[in-house]
Amino acid sequence: MLAKRIIPCLDVRDGRTVKGVNFVNLRDAGDAVELASLYASQGADELTFLDITATVEERKTFTALVRRIADVIDIPFTVGGGIKTVSDVGVLLESGADKISINSAAVRDPSLIDTLSKEFGSQCVVCAIDVRETSDSPFRWEVYVNGGRLATGLDAISWGKEVADRGAGEILLTSMDHDGTKQGFAIELTNTFSNQLDIPIIASGGAGTMEHFAEILIKGAADAALAASLFHFHEIDIPDLKIFLQKRGIPIRLTN
Amino acid sequence: MHRSVAIVRYNAGNTRSVLCALHRLGYDGIVTDDPVRLAKASRVIFPGVGEASSAMKHIIGNRLSDTIATLRQPFLGICLGMQLMCSHSEEQDTQCLGIFDTHVKKFPKGYMKIPHMGWNTLSSNSLPISADQTLLPWCYFVHSFYVPLCDQTIAACDYGNIAFSAALGKNNYFGLQFHPEKSGQYGTLLLRSFIEEDWMGRY
Numbered sequence: 001m002l003a004k005r006i007i008p009c010l011d012v013r014d015g016r017t018v019k020g021v022n023f024v025n026l027r028d029a030g031d032a033v034e035l036a037s038l039y040a041s042q043g044a045d046e047l048t049f050l051d052i053t054a055t056v057e058e059r060k061t062f063t064a065l066v067r068r069i070a071d072v073i074d075i076p077f078t079v080g081g082g083i084k085t086v087s088d089v090g091v092l093l094e095s096g097a098d099k100i101s102i103n104s105a106a107v108r109d110p111s112l113i114d115t116l117s118k119e120f121g122s123q124c125v126v127c128a129i130d131v132r133e134t135s136d137s138p139f140r141w142e143v144y145v146n147g148g149r150l151a152t153g154l155d156a157i158s159w160g161k162e163v164a165d166r167g168a169g170e171i172l173l174t175s176m177d178h179d180g181t182k183q184g185f186a187i188e189l190t191n192t193f194s195n196q197l198d199i200p201i202i203a204s205g206g207a208g209t210m211e212h213f214a215e216i217l218i219k220g221a222a223d224a225a226l227a228a229s230l231f232h233f234h235e236i237d238i239p240d241l242k243i244f245l246q247k248r249g250i251p252i253r254l255t256n
Numbered sequence: 257m258h259r260s261v262a263i264v265r266y267n268a269g270n271t272r273s274v275l276c277a278l279h280r281l282g283y284d285g286i287v288t289d290d291p292v293r294l295a296k297a298s299r300v301i302f303p304g305v306g307e308a309s310s311a312m313k314h315i316i317g318n319r320l321s322d323t324i325a326t327l328r329q330p331f332l333g334i335c336l337g338m339q340l341m342c343s344h345s346e347e348q349d350t351q352c353l354g355i356f357d358t359h360v361k362k363f364p365k366g367y368m369k370i371p372h373m374g375w376n377t378l379s380s381n382s383l384p385i386s387a388d389q390t391l392l393p394w395c396y397f398v399h400s401f402y403v404p405l406c407d408q409t410i411a412a413c414d415y416g417n418i419a420f421s422a423a424l425g426k427n428n429y430f431g432l433q434f435h436p437e438k439s440g441q442y443g444t445l446l447l448r449s450f451i452e453e454d455w456m457g458r459y
Binding site (some may be wrong): 001002004005040041045070071072074075076094095096098103118120121122123124169170198199223224249253254255 | 270272273276277279280305306307366367368369370371373374375376377392394395396398399400414415435437438439440441444445
């Protein structure tokens with residue numbers, strides 16, 4: 001049976017993980033490759049790396065990092081952050097990334113999704129969608145860009161359907177209302193996406209407890225759940241989480 | 257035991273991932289479309305991500321189809337590589353290499369999410385791994401087309417209500433629908449077994 005996936009997310013600047021990495025058993029907690037290896041050995045099902053740098057020079061560092069990750073990691077990984085063009089994607093895939101994630105650039109130019117899925121295949125195109133609940137629109141959830149700061153006026157459900165139609169292979173769905181709260185994932189939002197779209201949905205934002213993961217995978221019908229600081233700060237360890245989820249009857253890949 | 261491993265160079269190969277996996281196993285691996293170098297290698301790997309018709313155009317245009325058909329050493333197609341070794345694919349109605357006497361179908365819409373993406377176990381498995389039989393065969397899949405069960409199926413997987421071929425085998429030709437280079441410990445063991453053990457004559 002297809003397993004539900006647990007995905008740690010690492011924010012990267014200058015080849016190093018930033019914000020909230022607190023591992024005592026790493027020689028260098030900031031080294032993205034070392035942290036990635038640790039997560040892979042603990043049973044993470046995939047990894048996501050977000051490049052939070054802005055300059056061209058730093059982008060080269062990120063590409064070099066992608067090559068180092070591909071050298072050592074034997075599970076799939078996605079890279080995202082600032083990807084705008086076909087050639088950006090080509091470089092990252094050639095460097096060994098399995099999937100790329102696009103967000104604001106797809107909202108600005110939706111045809112980018114078609115181009116990328118035709119050029120490289122849907123399987124490597126992840127569309128990240130940042131969402132906030134709205135009270136003054138004809139729809140319930142609105143798409144935000146620029147790290148959740150800029151409202152687009154787009155209905156999140158319609159946008160989700162559009163990116164799937166244009167060839168995205170997967171959606172990384174982040175509820176900005178839940179992100180950072182540790183009060184649980186956005187269950188209704190995720191469930192609506194998962195039931196209305198026929199591509200996999202990764203839920204992100206709001207994880208605080210192991211029960212939250214069970215909720216989003218069962219009630220939210222998410223195909224995967226992503227979290228960052230919770231894992232980085234050892235608040236939840238992946239092996240414990242996966243055993244917990246399996247005991248709840250969720251199909252999970254246990255490696256040992 | 258040192259063996260030389262060649263990876264077929266063409267326009268749909270995720271060669272870097274496979275090369276990295278070979279490096280982790282201690283093999284250099286060469287990426288080539290030269291018939292002589294391919295024929296000399298002790299193992300040949302035919303990776304693939306992307307779309308069938310453009311891959312086949314490239315393969316035919318570069319006369320790789322004849323080269324592949326005449327190879328006698330163990331040959332392993334991965335993902336799209338395995339599908340291209342079948343006779344026909346519903347993806348853009350593409351004639352393929354015809355090494356396996358079976359066709360490639362599209363997962364039907366409306367029943368389950370497409371692509372079939374993520375980790376799945378094998379429902380039946382006669383892949384020859386001798387190293388650690390206690391290891392659960394968790395495999396990483398990502399595909400929208402599948403090979404139905406057939407005479408050459410050597411491992412199967414279920415997705416929704418469809419049972420499909422996770423691996424095919426015939427003489428010196430083998431195919432894996434999943435990505436061993438991305439399937440953690442099990443995938444690594446499987447690749448090592450393909451390179452270091454003798455899979456031929458088993459199927």
